[in-house]
Amino acid sequence: MSIKxxxxxxxxxxxxxxxxxxLRDISHIFSDHCFTALIGKTGSGxxxxxxxxxxxxxxxxxxxxxxxxxxxxxxxYKDGKVDERKMKRKRKKKLKDIKSLRKKVGIVFxxxxxxxxEETVLKDVMFGPKNFGKSEEEAKxxxxxALKQVDLDSSYYERSPFELSGGEKRRVAIAGxxxxxxxxLVLDEPTVGLDADGEKNFLNLIKDIYSRGTSIILxxxxxxxxxxxxxxxxxxxxxxxxxxxxxxxxxxNEELLKRSVLRKPKVLEFADELIKKGLPLNVENIFDIPSxxxxxxxxxx
Amino acid sequence: xxxDKELTFIRDKDISLDSAVTFKxxxxxxxxxxxxxxxxxxxxxxxxxxSIIGHNGSGxxxxxxxxxxILAQNEGDIYIFGVxxxxxxxxxxxxDIALVFQNPDSQxxxxxxxxxxxxxxxxxxxxxxxMEEIIDDCLxxxxxxxxxxxxxxxxxxxxxxxxxxxxxxxxxxxxxxxxEASAMLDPKGKKEIEDIIFERKKxxxxxxxINITHEIDETINSDRVLVLSKGxxxxxxxxxxxxxxxxxxTSIHLSLPFDHLLVKELNKLGYEIEYDDHEGLIxxxxx
Numbered sequence: 001m002s003i004k005x006x007x008x009x010x011x012x013x014x015x016x017x018x019x020x021x022x023l024r025d026i027s028h029i030f031s032d033h034c035f036t037a038l039i040g041k042t043g044s045g046x047x048x049x050x051x052x053x054x055x056x057x058x059x060x061x062x063x064x065x066x067x068x069x070x071x072x073x074x075x076x077y078k079d080g081k082v083d084e085r086k087m088k089r090k091r092k093k094k095l096k097d098i099k100s101l102r103k104k105v106g107i108v109f110x111x112x113x114x115x116x117x118e119e120t121v122l123k124d125v126m127f128g129p130k131n132f133g134k135s136e137e138e139a140k141x142x143x144x145x146a147l148k149q150v151d152l153d154s155s156y157y158e159r160s161p162f163e164l165s166g167g168e169k170r171r172v173a174i175a176g177x178x179x180x181x182x183x184x185l186v187l188d189e190p191t192v193g194l195d196a197d198g199e200k201n202f203l204n205l206i207k208d209i210y211s212r213g214t215s216i217i218l219x220x221x222x223x224x225x226x227x228x229x230x231x232x233x234x235x236x237x238x239x240x241x242x243x244x245x246x247x248x249x250x251x252x253n254e255e256l257l258k259r260s261v262l263r264k265p266k267v268l269e270f271a272d273e274l275i276k277k278g279l280p281l282n283v284e285n286i287f288d289i290p291s292x293x294x295x296x297x298x299x300x301x
Numbered sequence: 302x303x304x305d306k307e308l309t310f311i312r313d314k315d316i317s318l319d320s321a322v323t324f325k326x327x328x329x330x331x332x333x334x335x336x337x338x339x340x341x342x343x344x345x346x347x348x349x350x351x352s353i354i355g356h357n358g359s360g361x362x363x364x365x366x367x368x369x370x371i372l373a374q375n376e377g378d379i380y381i382f383g384v385x386x387x388x389x390x391x392x393x394x395x396x397d398i399a400l401v402f403q404n405p406d407s408q409x410x411x412x413x414x415x416x417x418x419x420x421x422x423x424x425x426x427x428x429x430x431x432m433e434e435i436i437d438d439c440l441x442x443x444x445x446x447x448x449x450x451x452x453x454x455x456x457x458x459x460x461x462x463x464x465x466x467x468x469x470x471x472x473x474x475x476x477x478x479x480x481e482a483s484a485m486l487d488p489k490g491k492k493e494i495e496d497i498i499f500e501r502k503k504x505x506x507x508x509x510x511i512n513i514t515h516e517i518d519e520t521i522n523s524d525r526v527l528v529l530s531k532g533x534x535x536x537x538x539x540x541x542x543x544x545x546x547x548x549x550x551t552s553i554h555l556s557l558p559f560d561h562l563l564v565k566e567l568n569k570l571g572y573e574i575e576y577d578d579h580e581g582l583i584x585x586x587x588x
Binding site: 221262270278290293297 | 492515
């Protein structure tokens with residue numbers, strides 16, 4: 001399922017002193033089965049954009065097509081001016097069947113472990129599917145499957161989610177979203193607060209989910225993650241998309257990196273040092289430490 | 302009574318003259334059955350740059366609070382520059398120690414960077430005419446000269462932590478403790494803090510730096526790494542020695558620094574490279 005943004009604008013608190021433009025003329029296609037990383041400074045619009053992906057926030061103007069679901073607030077003109085009356089009528093129309101959309105696009109917020117509330121792990125994961133109309137039995141079935149995907153076995157089912165470690169809690173929260181069998185999984189800063197071990201396991205999990213056919217769209221400050229896992233990087237600056245390309249293209253653009261105060265991934269920083277000393281590395285082949293070692297090996301032969 | 306007070310500042314003759322922080326069989330617990338720190342002994346020398354690493358819940362932060370006298374140990378003795386820490390001298394001994402904490406937003410006191418540094422100086426009753434010079438000097442040390450009149454709200458996390466370090470340095474401490482000072486920062490901010498610590502260490506040979514962290518890459522330039530696991534001090538050695546023991550580190554859920562991980566990968570490909578330092582590694586690879 002692809003998601004298409006056409007000239008999407010969003011302004012918080014229209015007409016209030018706190019009015020703030022968060023997204024400006026965003027046009028982008030998140031293709032079918034993508035792994036896209038949203039990056040940019042704090043306040044550049046990452047989270048606002050993510051919340052548009054399943055209509056938690058509706059655009060001030062513009063059109064979003066999520067699979068066959070269309071939210072059309074594109075501007076109507078009359079005599080060269082925006083036709084406010086027509087726009088008002090458009091906004092008043094209630095969105096139909098928003099539930100079906102929420103089922104297709106699941107969002108995992110920052111620190112999802114705080115969203116757990118049920119008595120047992122299994123009940124917590126079952127809450128979503130049951131809410132979307134599944135019977136007790138069906139809900140159980142998809143929940144078993146979802147918990148298996150996040151590597152939590154049956155010994156966890158009857159435990160309280162509150163006695164688990166931070167990493168385990170996060171897994172339960174994600175299982176709760178996976179149990180809805182979404183086509184697109186959206187994650188807001190998923191690795192913040194995990195230690196090195198937890199982060200590694202967690203990213204392998206995301207990679208697995210992706211390889212099973214689910215699209216991944218996430219926001220992050222972790223450039224090592226972007227280089228290693230993402231196929232596309234979307235750089236936001238003051239609510240605008242300034243770059244949408246492969247991560248390697250972004251990390252070659254020194255000026256853009258500097259302007260967005262982004263640090264290069266460690267492997268590329270290290271590669272730069274070697275290149276300066278005359279080793280003709282091809283950075284396009286470098287994604288992580290093993291591939292850096294292989295590329296060094298290739299140059300030395 | 303007065304005599305008693307004086308006595309408490311006498312150096313213990315068993316502690317060597319160049320010791321900054323000494324722990325002798327220190328244990329700390331909230332419940333006796335579950336100690337946070339078990340029988341810890343170590344000796345940190347004056348001017349040493351120490352990194353303390355360990356998994357979440359290993360006792361790292363408890364350790365820093367014991368050094369600063371925020372917590373009191375249940376068993377054993379702690380010495381600051383050879384003087385045994387006791388109830389009646391802890392406040393005096395703490396004057397030589399400055400701490401920087403984790404959260405950049407919870408340690409700003411002033412309305413501008415200048416005010417924030419001045420706060421500590423006022424508490425120490427530094428004369429007004431001397432203040433500006435000290436403030437400028439400390440801002441320079443953390444590379445924030447241009448931000449003297451900036452408001453904290455307009456600073457990034459990394460910049461806020463740099464100001465926190467400047468405020469700590471303004472008190473002219475002999476021991477600087479950073480307790481997960483970069484944990485809440487983005488990669489750019491982490492690097493800033495890493496660079497500042499390294500610079501301080503090079504420029505101020507007398508300053509003892511204790512960096513408590515779970516960012517393994519920050520520890521690579523330290524003189525010694527102390528490794529805590531479940532309340533025990535399990536290793537205390539140079540970074541190279543500690544990180545050559547990667548199976549053990551993995552078993553206590555710690556990973557290797559970037560450079561060491563790369564060396565390991567290169568070894569797998571048949572290159573016989575040993576790690577000395579970062580520059581050396583670059584040289585060896587390019588040779």
